[in-house]
Amino acid sequence: MTDDGAKVPSTRKKGTRIQRREIRFALLLLAPCLGLIIALESFPVFFSLFLTFQSVHAGMKGLTFQFAGLANWQQMFSDPALSPILVRTMYFTSLDVGLSFLVGLFVALVLNQDFWGKRFARVALILPWAIPTVVSGRMFGLIFHSGFGILNTLLIKIGLINTGILWLTDTRFSINTVALAQVWTHFPLLALFFLAAFETIPEELYDAAKIDGASRWHRFRHVTIPSVRNIILMMLIITTIASFKVFDMIYIMTMGYAETMVWYFNVFVQSFKYLYFDYGATLAYALFVAILLLTAVYLKLFPLREQ
Amino acid sequence: MRRGLGRAFFYLMVLAILLYILAPVAWMFLSTILWETDFVRLSSDLEIPKSINFDYYVTLLFPWIPTKVEYGVFGGSWFLIKSVTDTTIVALATTAVTLVLGVLAAYPLARIRFPRRSGVLTFLVVVQMIPGLAILIPIFIIMRSLGLIDTFPGYILPLATYFAPFVAWMMVGFFQSTPVELEDQAIVDGCSRWGALTKIVLPLVAPGLVASAVWAFLSSWGEFMFAIVLTGSRVTPISVLIALAVGEVQARWGWMCAQAIIALLPPVVLALLLQKYLVKGLTAGAIKG
Numbered sequence: 001m002t003d004d005g006a007k008v009p010s011t012r013k014k015g016t017r018i019q020r021r022e023i024r025f026a027l028l029l030l031a032p033c034l035g036l037i038i039a040l041e042s043f044p045v046f047f048s049l050f051l052t053f054q055s056v057h058a059g060m061k062g063l064t065f066q067f068a069g070l071a072n073w074q075q076m077f078s079d080p081a082l083s084p085i086l087v088r089t090m091y092f093t094s095l096d097v098g099l100s101f102l103v104g105l106f107v108a109l110v111l112n113q114d115f116w117g118k119r120f121a122r123v124a125l126i127l128p129w130a131i132p133t134v135v136s137g138r139m140f141g142l143i144f145h146s147g148f149g150i151l152n153t154l155l156i157k158i159g160l161i162n163t164g165i166l167w168l169t170d171t172r173f174s175i176n177t178v179a180l181a182q183v184w185t186h187f188p189l190l191a192l193f194f195l196a197a198f199e200t201i202p203e204e205l206y207d208a209a210k211i212d213g214a215s216r217w218h219r220f221r222h223v224t225i226p227s228v229r230n231i232i233l234m235m236l237i238i239t240t241i242a243s244f245k246v247f248d249m250i251y252i253m254t255m256g257y258a259e260t261m262v263w264y265f266n267v268f269v270q271s272f273k274y275l276y277f278d279y280g281a282t283l284a285y286a287l288f289v290a291i292l293l294l295t296a297v298y299l300k301l302f303p304l305r306e307q
Numbered sequence: 308m309r310r311g312l313g314r315a316f317f318y319l320m321v322l323a324i325l326l327y328i329l330a331p332v333a334w335m336f337l338s339t340i341l342w343e344t345d346f347v348r349l350s351s352d353l354e355i356p357k358s359i360n361f362d363y364y365v366t367l368l369f370p371w372i373p374t375k376v377e378y379g380v381f382g383g384s385w386f387l388i389k390s391v392t393d394t395t396i397v398a399l400a401t402t403a404v405t406l407v408l409g410v411l412a413a414y415p416l417a418r419i420r421f422p423r424r425s426g427v428l429t430f431l432v433v434v435q436m437i438p439g440l441a442i443l444i445p446i447f448i449i450m451r452s453l454g455l456i457d458t459f460p461g462y463i464l465p466l467a468t469y470f471a472p473f474v475a476w477m478m479v480g481f482f483q484s485t486p487v488e489l490e491d492q493a494i495v496d497g498c499s500r501w502g503a504l505t506k507i508v509l510p511l512v513a514p515g516l517v518a519s520a521v522w523a524f525l526s527s528w529g530e531f532m533f534a535i536v537l538t539g540s541r542v543t544p545i546s547v548l549i550a551l552a553v554g555e556v557q558a559r560w561g562w563m564c565a566q567a568i569i570a571l572l573p574p575v576v577l578a579l580l581l582q583k584y585l586v587k588g589l590t591a592g593a594i595k596g
Binding site (some may be wrong): 019022023025026027029030032033034036037039040041042043044045047048051062063107110111113115117121123124125126127128129130131132133134135136138139140142143145147148149150153157184188189192193196241244245247248251252264267268271272277280281284285287288291292295299 | 317318320321324325327328329331332334335338347350351352353407408409411412414415416419420421422427429432433434436437438439440441442443444445446447448449452464465467468469471472475500501525528529531532535536545546549550560563564567568570571574575577578579582585586589590
């Protein structure tokens, strides 16, 4: 670089030259990131789209591709195994998102108060989020163990149940058990976002409400909730997308057995267990489209900030 | 009186929250310092065990020291040490690549006017919405044809690329919150853009760099889905080791949980130490918007 930058640009020509240099600099910095994203994300996404119109055979000599038209998409819309999976995915997502929100909001409301040990509690809050999901899955496997799990033991001692529940194999419980484990890993981030949002609410609002004689509930309902409404909407969409993509927890706790197969895990099973890369890609694409629609709603609600 | 009762009820809620967060982890830890028979008796009959020991950890971490533990498949072997080494390499390399990609891309997006800037920003958001499996199928096919399955670059590059848009997005916020005057002054004083970035701006966004680095390290340390598809025996991230344990060690809970506890220590210690930065980084962008 020369010392051009030191001179204050006086002519228009010089201005555009500096501008052009700025743009070149910007592109240079962006190149590695965008290059890799194009190579390892954009290209694969289009490759996946290509796969959805192919018939892929995994043989001894590797993969062979053959044009298959809309066969994979037709298979998806007529696959009888998919409708219970779709319903279960919806159920799992509502349970996971709903409970994570309730627990997250409750925790944030409690930790927002002043009390002795507040700092410790806030630091501890990050723990479930920081622990790798396979580890928390293993941990809940130990707690929900149908043979010697502590949860069954405690429930029996209290007298709530007579015999142990088969948390992970009884189909009435299995998907709920996975969701409960998932909530433990999801709620801290929500609580942290709520706490951060609470801090942006000016104290005067509460004071004014108090002077007007608003009760604790009314202050919560009419001051707190409206102030964090945008955060709630945003987190709702982010958590929903994250919940669609549940993978680690299912893999480690049930492998999709005992009626715990959800859409995303089915993509994995079809692609990497049965090696139906074409059909797996089709299922993955359907989910991608659903997520993009949700994202469109998200971007409509929260337009990108420009400087 | 009513106030006191309310206070007691409040502390009861705090206690319940702390129990909900800490008890499961403590319980898993307990299973690793008791003999399996003792732990099963404690867990199924609430029978208090008489002794504790750290033999699982000694066997896993110091395979050359003979211990009395019944030898599982992984017991007394170098499996865990190899896996922890692999995971450390993966996590550090992924963090470094993610950070370089994300920070370099974020600076012009925050500071320089160039054509299609908002297009690039939108692109970075949309890319984050791609479900990992949708790109993993082609990446697996590509890496296999390149012979890069079960190698470090074949895992680290896709992972770092997958994480980079989030870091870029987070860093744009941090760059935007630094005053532009300091850079302008430096440029007027004869500093190049690059010089201004490295000497003036990067120190200012140090908290953002820490937040991004911790986030990337945590995410890559425990990453499982890319790992189970792209790695195997030559490169064995600890998440894969833990997930595959059931079949091979026949549900030996003491071993599996000891591995799990070792796996959670690095990210948890990092997160607790640097919690302030991490939380700020994660929440900053959203709260401002």
